Amino acid sequence: MSGCKGKIRILDSYFEGAHDDPINIHGTHLKVMEYVSEKQVKVRFMHGQSYGFEAFYKGDEVEFVDAHSLRCLQPARVKAVERIDDYEILLTLDRAVNDNVKTGENVSVENVTWTPEVEIRNNYFSRIPTRGILVTTRRKVVIEDNVFYRIPMSGVLVSDDARGWYESGPVRDVTIRRNLFMECGSPVIAVMPENDRYEGAVHRNVRIEANRFVIRQGGEAVSARATDGLIIRDNYISVAGDGSVSPDAFFRTEDCKDVTISGNRCGRSLR
Structure with missing residues (x-):
């Protein structure tokens, strides 16, 4: 969905076997x-x-x-x-x-007029060779109660670039909540604008809350850069292997300010 406005709602749907990202919402x-x-x-x-x-x-x-x-x-x-x-x-x-x-x-x-509000809720994503959801819009975004099953790249990508695909733009209000990410690629959630010069935040106000991550060995749950007002809290991470692991090991930030990471827990999966 390119250059849309109003409100986009994608509810109770099943995405399997697409040859590219099943949902990509952006400007140009x-x-x-x-x-x-x-x-x-x-x-x-x-x-x-x-x-x-x-x-x-x-x-x-x-x-x-x-x-x-x-x-x-x-x-x-x-x-x-x-x-x-x-x-x-x-x-x-x-x-x-x-x-x-x-x-x-x-x-x-x-x-910036043609930028939509987005609600993506209660959907299932599987057998996709790329990512599950790409979204870059400055209006309110809610991604909630979805299942991402073995997506080989990121389950959710928030990008923004003006030198490659030219897909705009910044996000200002994103909530990613109560989703199940089952053995997706790393990072599972990527907030990664494609700027090559940091002069302040590109994205703002991203909340990643109460999600369940089943992580592949060596993978990251969340990676974010050039993002202010980032909240990562009350998520549960399952990881294979023995020994104790801190949940903070699965989060990476770069050039981010006003970051809150709290209440996250780790456990061992059966794999």
């Missing part, structure tokens, strides 16, 4: 190619599998985004849209583009 970063005038920019679809659709409408709110830090440089509102061809669009904005945007080495534009 279009790269700035030219500053035509002080209030006009030419932008371009950059990925060969994602182009040609109506990415902007009059009245939409947009943000200029630094592709390396994934931080907002300037907000604006669209006054007019001119489709040049399947790849390029001319946007007329309600304000002049700031100098710090124009001097950026790699800048994209995200449509």
Whole structure:
């Protein structure tokens, strides 16, 4: 689901045998190619599998985004849209583009109006070669009471990038709660924006609560980077082998602030 708005609800469903991620909810970063005038920019679809659709409408709110830090440089509102061809669009904005945007080495534009609220509840995921759920939207997200059975990559991935797939954007309110992750790939939950320069948090307010992880040997339950307001609490981790293991060994953070890790428990699985 690309460039949607409103509320997306995926409930009581069974996903088995798909050849790629069964759920991927995101926006699209279009790269700035030219500053035509002080209030006009030419932008371009950059990925060969994602182009040609109506990415902007009059009245939409947009943000200029630094592709390396994934931080907002300037907000604006669209006054007019001119489709040049399947790849390029001319946007007329309600304000002049700031100098710090124009001097950026790699800048994209995200449509922040077309970003949905998401509820994914009581679903089953199995026999998928990639991941279970990808989601990058700044509105409220709840992923709750699902089963992820032996997903070979991450069960849930929160990304955001403006240099590869160009799938936007930041998350601001995500709850991942009461799910069963059965022998999924590592990290099982990955909050991993694809920034190559840290200039502050990309994602905020991610809560990972009361989940059950059955972990493959040597795997991680949660890995997060460039995320502020991260809460990992009251999760239960089952791991094969002998001896005692601290649950904190299954969590990894990098460039994160305001992190709470509490109430997590570990036990030994029968495998």
